[in-house]
Amino acid sequence: MNKPWWKKAVVYQIYPKSFNDTTGNGEGDLQGIIEKLDYLKELGVDVLWLTPIYESPQKDNGYDISDYYNIYEPYGTMEDFDQLLEEAHKRGIKIIMDIVINHTSTAHEWFQNALTSKDNPYRDYYIWKDGKEGDPPTNWISKFGGSAWQYDEATGQYYLHLFDVTQADLNWENEAVRKDLYKMMEYWLKKGVDGFRLDVINLISKDQSFPNDDRGDGRRFYTDGPRIHEYLHEMNQAVFSKYDIMTVGEMSSTSIDNCIQYTNPKSEELNMTFNFHHLKVDYPNGEKWTKAEFDFQALKDILSKWQVEMNKGSGWNALFWCNHDQPRVVSRFGNDKEYHKESAKMLATVIHMMQGTPYIYQGEEFGMTNPKFNDIDEYRDVESLNMFQIMKEEGRSEEEILEILKQKSRDNSRTPVQWNDEKNAGFTTGTPWIPTASNYKEINAEKALEDKDSIFYHYQKLIQLRKEYDIITDGDYQLLLDDHEDIFAYVRSNSHEKLLVINNFYGKETTFELPESLNGHSVEILLSNYQDSPTDIEKIQLRPYESIVYLLK
Numbered sequence: 206m207n208k209p210w211w212k213k214a215v216v217y218q219i220y221p222k223s224f225n226d227t228t229g230n231g232e233g234d235l236q237g238i239i240e241k242l243d244y245l246k247e248l249g250v251d252v253l254w255l256t257p258i259y260e261s262p263q264k265d266n267g268y269d270i271s272d273y274y275n276i277y278e279p280y281g282t283m284e285d286f287d288q289l290l291e292e293a294h295k296r297g298i299k300i301i302m303d304i305v306i307n308h309t310s311t312a313h314e315w316f317q318n319a320l321t322s323k324d325n326p327y328r329d330y331y332i333w334k335d336g337k338e339g340d341p342p343t344n345w346i347s348k349f350g351g352s353a354w355q356y357d358e359a360t361g362q363y364y365l366h367l368f369d370v371t372q373a374d375l376n377w378e379n380e381a382v383r384k385d386l387y388k389m390m391e392y393w394l395k396k397g398v399d400g401f402r403l404d405v406i407n408l409i410s411k412d413q414s415f416p417n418d419d420r421g422d423g424r425r426f427y428t429d430g431p432r433i434h435e436y437l438h439e440m441n442q443a444v445f446s447k448y449d450i451m452t453v454g455e456m457s458s459t460s461i462d463n464c465i466q467y468t469n470p471k472s473e474e475l476n477m478t479f480n481f482h483h484l485k486v487d488y489p490n491g492e493k494w495t496k497a498e499f500d501f502q503a504l505k506d507i508l509s510k511w512q513v514e515m516n517k518g519s520g521w522n523a524l525f526w527c528n529h530d531q532p533r534v535v536s537r538f539g540n541d542k543e544y545h546k547e548s549a550k551m552l553a554t555v556i557h558m559m560q561g562t563p564y565i566y567q568g569e570e571f572g573m574t575n576p577k578f579n580d581i582d583e584y585r586d587v588e589s590l591n592m593f594q595i596m597k598e599e600g601r602s603e604e605e606i607l608e609i610l611k612q613k614s615r616d617n618s619r620t621p622v623q624w625n626d627e628k629n630a631g632f633t634t635g636t637p638w639i640p641t642a643s644n645y646k647e648i649n650a651e652k653a654l655e656d657k658d659s660i661f662y663h664y665q666k667l668i669q670l671r672k673e674y675d676i677i678t679d680g681d682y683q684l685l686l687d688d689h690e691d692i693f694a695y696v697r698s699n700s701h702e703k704l705l706v707i708n709n710f711y712g713k714e715t716t717f718e719l720p721e722s723l724n725g726h727s728v729e730i731l732l733s734n735y736q737d738s739p740t741d742i743e744k745i746q747l748r749p750y751e752s753i754v755y756l757l758k
Contacts, residue, residue, distance in 0.1 A: 211400075211451035211476055212521070212678050214251040215557075215668045216301070216564045220529045221258055221280055222266065223621050224567055226633035228279075233621075233632070235281035235289050242292055244650065248570055248661065249668040252299045252451070254402050256529055258286070262312050264371045265587060266529075266619075268404060269310035273389045290397055299399035301451060306386050307405050308372040316373050323360055329379050332365040334415065343415050345423025350591055353423065367408060367427070369587065377409045377436055387443045400450035403475070407433055407456045407463070429456075429463045437467065437474035446473065453523050453562075455479045461511065465518030477521040477562055483507045484531055487612075494592055496609050499538055501710060505684060505693050512559055512682040512695075522561030526552060527569045532617040536575035540712050544750045545572055545648075550663040550734035551708050551752035555693055557667040558706045558754060560682060565664060568622050571653035572660040575617040576642035579607065585639045589614040625651040666732055670754075674731075676704055691715040692747070696723065703757040704731075709747040717745040726757035 225237030235258070245253065257267035260275040267277060276283055293300050309316060318327035334342035334354070341354035342363055347370075354363040355370050365374045375382050390401065410430030418426065437454075445452055452475045454467055464478045485491070486507070487499040515522050526534035535541045539548030549572040557563050578584060581593055581603070589610055596606045611617075616639060623645040624631035630645035642648075653661035671677050680697035691711045697704040705723065709715050719742050728740050732754040739745055742755060 208678070209451075209476070210449075211252075211562055213671060214299075214451070214562055215249070215671060216252040216254050216523075216562060217245060217248070217250040217570075218254045218256070218528060218564055218566045220256050220567060220619060222638060223619050223632070225622065225624070226635070226637075229633060229635040230279060231633050231635045231638045232279045234279065235276070235285040239285075239289050239292050242296055242298065245298065246296045247654075247665070248565075249665050250298065250565065252301055252399065253293060254301045254303065254453075254564070256303045257305060257404075258302075262310055262371065264310070265369050268305050269308075269312075269369065269372050270305050271310040271312040272314075273304075274392065287396070294397070299451075301400040301402055301453075302393055302398050303402045303404060304390065304393075305404040306375065307408050308366065308368060308374045311371045311373050319364075320357065320359065323362070326381075330376055330382050331373050332376050332411065333360075333362045334365070335361075336363055343423060344417050345426070349588060350595065365411075367405075374411075375409070377411075377432070378413065383436070383439065387440065390440075390444045394444070394448050394450065398450075400476075401452050403452065403454045405457050406437070406454040406475075407459055407467075409433065410436060424458060428458050429460065433463075434466055434472065434474060438472065441473045441475070451476050451562075453477045453479060457481075461514045461518075461520075465515060465520040468515070468520040469518060471519070477523045479523045479525065480511065482511070484526075487537065493613055494596065494609055496612050501690070501693075502688070504538075505687065508555075508559070509682070509684040509687075509695070512561075516560060516682060522559070523564060524556045524559050524561040525564040525566070526556055527566035527618060528564070529566070529618055530615050532612065532614070533573055533575045534569065535572050536617070537612075538710070540750065541572075541574040544712050545574075546658075546660055547734050547748075547750035547752075548712070549660045551710070551750045553660070553664055553667055554706065554732065554734070554752045554754060555708050557664075557671065558677060558695075558697065558704060560678065560680065560697070563667075563671070566618065568618075570661050570664040571623075571650050572648055573620075573623060574642065574644060574648065575611060576620045576640065577611050578616070578640070581607065581610075583640050584610065584614060584616050586615045586619070589616055623649040625649050663732075663734065670731060674704070674756075675699070676702060680704065685720060686717070689715075692717055701758075705742070705755040705757055706753075707745070707747070707755070708752045709750055712749040714749065715747050717742075717747055719743045723757065729756045729758075730754070731756050 221233045224233040226233050227236040258280050259270045260272035261267045315327045315330045318325050341352045345353040347353045348368050356363050407429050408427050410432040412426040454475045456478045466472050467474050467478050486503045487497050489497045534552050535549040620642045621632035621637050626646040630641045653659040676699050680699045683696050685694040694707045734752045738753045
């Protein structure tokens with residue numbers, strides 16, 4: 206049986222605003238992506254995921270869509286998009302679109318119609334409720350802070366917005382909404398788009414009794430909600446099943462059981478899911494906005510649990526460290542100064558030797574770091590600016606808040622891609638929409654391409670290994686030395702061979718001892734981040750951040 210193409214694929218995420226600017230207006234654009242296709246081809250990625258490029262007021266960087274059928278003007282035109290699709294396909298690179306169908310911008314014509322009266326046919330495209338004695342309909346909290354309900358003076362009702370007040374939730378109970386969304390997806394697929402990343406897709410089904418939440422923010426009444434599997438199956442049958450595409454769902458606060466159901470081929474819903482449990486290991490007691498070390502044991506346990514359980518349930522994982530909402534991984538779990546190269550390569554190996562479809566976020570492939578901004582004026586992200594005010598009101602000092610933002614802000618991943626050591630790191634000839642990180646002269650793509658030992662070529666090799674060895678796609682997963690304080694080691698196995706993956710997660714030496722069950726194999730090194738790793742594996746003295754992949758036969 207032929208495996209679906211996306212099981213062996215590696216995806217590269219592009220945040221167009223910060224990728225490459227060809228017009229000098231300080232924002233990246235579609236022509237800027239076309240300009241770098243040969244670079245991406247050299248890296249070896251199979252798929253580009255573009256974060257939203259649709260028309261949008263950009264209150265949430267494009268995740269507030271005002272027209273699903275048009276391109277945001279500063280990024281270019283539909284002709285530019287068609288050219289990008291054609292040029293990517295020429296190079297054997299596929300393109301998936303980021304689609305936001307939990308909500309639209311309040312500037313969308315559907316919502317503008319809904320505002321005109323309670324009887325307008327588009328009123329029922331959104332979720333409207335009467336208030337309760339001058340209070341909102343429920344006590345649910347928006348993901349960006351404050352009530353999830355906004356009052357409309359003209360019609361005397363509230364609409365639901367799980368995110369920003371300008372992002373109104375769509376009413377998925379209304380069949381007309383669903384049909385309009387499916388029609389829109391068909392429009393892009395007929396153009397030749399190769400699939401979709403579905404934003405916060407597990408939030409589209411709300412508990413229709415809209416209860417108050419006596420012990421939380423309301424999320425248990427809409428996360429993996431009552432009709433979610435029904436809706437995703439309907440979408441699959443109406444749209445996805447007609448095309449040879451890939452679909453990945455972003456799943457907020459989800460569970461393994463739900464993700465198995467979302468991605469088991471028998472369910473006919475989605476191909477794979479993103480979950481974020483492994484990226485909360487530096488949120489002590491679930492608190493994001495505090496400076497904290499990460500919990501290494503929890504990191505190993507969570508990643509391993511998802512490997513084992515998803516495999517057992519015939520589900521499929523999207524594998525990633527970085528995206529446009531997360532800090533840079535080399536700054537977060539590695540060492541972005543003394544062991545920049547070693548730790549970035551080690552972290553790449555950890556995730557790329559697992560089962561699933563790996564995602565690389567722009568700049569990750571040559572080790573971009575958090576920018577460590579020293580001034581609140583350098584930040585752009587709505588969440589960070591809100592939290593700055595909230596923490597100030599709580600009485601924390603500006604210095605302390607800036608230290609937290611340096612570690613946790615979403616802007617850490619949104620600084621311009623560092624292409625070379627010229628002005629603005631070669632991103633723009635104008636003024637970038639957000640400042641460039643100050644280390645661009647040392648860390649940039651041009652320099653990485655010139656150095657055969659760079660992080661870039663390590664990623665290139667990881668991508669090649671996935672193409673070459675079926676065991677990476679198909680093998681079972683077992684965590685080794687699970688309570689070792691420094692080492693993240695695991696073994697992938699199929700009927701005739703094993704991969705032993707050993708990673709020292711820290712900047713100090715440590716000792717790996719081979720479990721007896723793995724004795725008696727011939728040993729070949731497939732990849733290492735040091736030149737001279739040993740082939741005698743019974744006892745290995747690992748150097749700082751040393752990472753080795755052995756093939757055992």
